[in-house]
Amino acid sequence: MSSFESQVVIVTGGALGIGGATARRFAKEGAKVLIADFNEEAATKNVNLILSQGGIAAFSHIDISKSEDVNRMVQEAIRQFGGVDVLVQNAFSVVAGENNIHGSAVTVKEESWDYGMDVMLKALYLGAKHCIPHMQRKQFGNIINIASVHSFLQEPNMLVYETAKAAVVGLTRQMAVDFGPDNIRVNAIAPGHIVTEGLQKVWTQNPSGLQFFENQYPLRKTGVPDDIADGIAFLCSEQASFITGHTLVIDGGLSIQLQEKFGIQQGVFARKHPEVQIPDAAYYEEK
Ligand SMILES: NC(=O)c1ccc[n+]([C@@H]2O[C@H](COP(=O)([O-])OP(=O)(O)OC[C@H]3O[C@@H](n4cnc5c(N)ncnc54)[C@H](O)[C@@H]3O)[C@@H](O)[C@H]2O)c1
Secondary structure (H helix, E strand, O other): OOOOOOOEEEEEOOOOHHHHHHHHHHHHOOOEEEEEEOOHHHHHHHHHHHHHOOOEEEEEEOOOOOHHHHHHHHHHHHHHHOOOOEEEEOOOOOOOOOOOOOEOOOOOOHHHHHHHHHHHHHHHHHHHHHHHHHHHHHOOEEEEEEOOHHHOOOOOOEHHHHHHHHHHHHHHHHHHHHHHHHOEEEEEEEEOOEOOHHHHHHHHHOHHHHHHHHOOOOOOOOEOHHHHHHHHHHHOOHHHOOOOOOEEEEOOOHHHOOHHHHHHHHHHHHHHOOOOOOOOHHHHHHO
16 A cells, blocks of 8 residues: 655544544554644544654644634644645544434434534535645645445434435535546545444443444454554555545445344344343333
C-alpha cells in the first residue's frame, strides 16, 4: 500500500475508536496528522503515542457540531502543516454522545435531531466546504466520510442515526461528482460492529453478549478499529485512484445475509446457549 509521506491528514474524532486507529495508521505511513476532537485527554494521549513512535501529529480542540470549530480546524491544519490532503470525517459517538438520539419520529427530541444532524451530516458539509478550496488549488485531495451499515438497514427507533447515515452516502456521491474534475476523490465507509475502547467496556461487562454478536457475522467475529483504518488508507491510496463516490461496506458479511434465515440462526443460537445475556433484550421484551 502506498505511503502518505508529507500528506496532511485531518481526522475528526481522532482521539479514540475508529478515528484513533486511523490517525495512528496515517502517521505510521508518514503523514502529518491533525486530530480534531473534543476529548482533550484522549486526543493528547493519541498525539503523544504517535510522537513517541516517531510520527507527526497535533491536536485541535473542536466540537464538530459548531460550525466555527470546523472552520478553525481546517485553518489550524493549514497553519501548522501547510494544507490539507486528506479529510476523514468520522466524529460521532453513540457511547459518549451528550444527547440521546434514540427514538422514533414521535419520541425523539427536536434538540437530539438537531444535534445528530449537526454532528453526523452538517459537519461533513462544512468540513468539505472549508477543505475543498485548498484541495482544488493543489488539484489533489481525498475525503472519507464515515457512514454505517445503518445507512442501509434500519434499526427500530433510531430515526436520527439511520437518517443521517443514509444521507452520508448521498452526500458522498454528490461531492464525488462535483469535485472529481479537480482530482478530489470522495468515498465513504460503512462499518459493521467495531469494538472500540468504549464498546470494549460494554462487552467486558457482558462477554456472552459479544459472543451473541459475533455469531451474527458470517466471519464469526466483530471488527476492530484497524479494519476500518485499513479501508480508509486503501481508499486514499494510489491503488484506489479510479474509485470515487463509493461506499465501501466493511462488516464481515453482516449485511449480505437473508434476514429471515438469519433470524432463525440467532434463535437457534440463543436456544443452544441459554446462558447468553442478549444485549438490549429488556428493551425488546417491553415491546
Ligand atoms: N463502532 C462501531 O461499531 C461503528 C459502526 C458503524 C459506524 N460507526 C461510526 O464510526 C464513527 C466513529 O465511531 P466510533 O465507534 O469509533 O466512536 P468512539 O466513541 O469510539 O469515538 C468517537 C470519537 O469522536 C469524538 N467525538 C464525538 N463527538 C464529537 C464532537 N461533537 N466533536 C468532536 N469530537 C467528537 C469522541 O471524543 C471520540 O474520540 C462514527 O461516525 C460512528 O457513527 C461506528
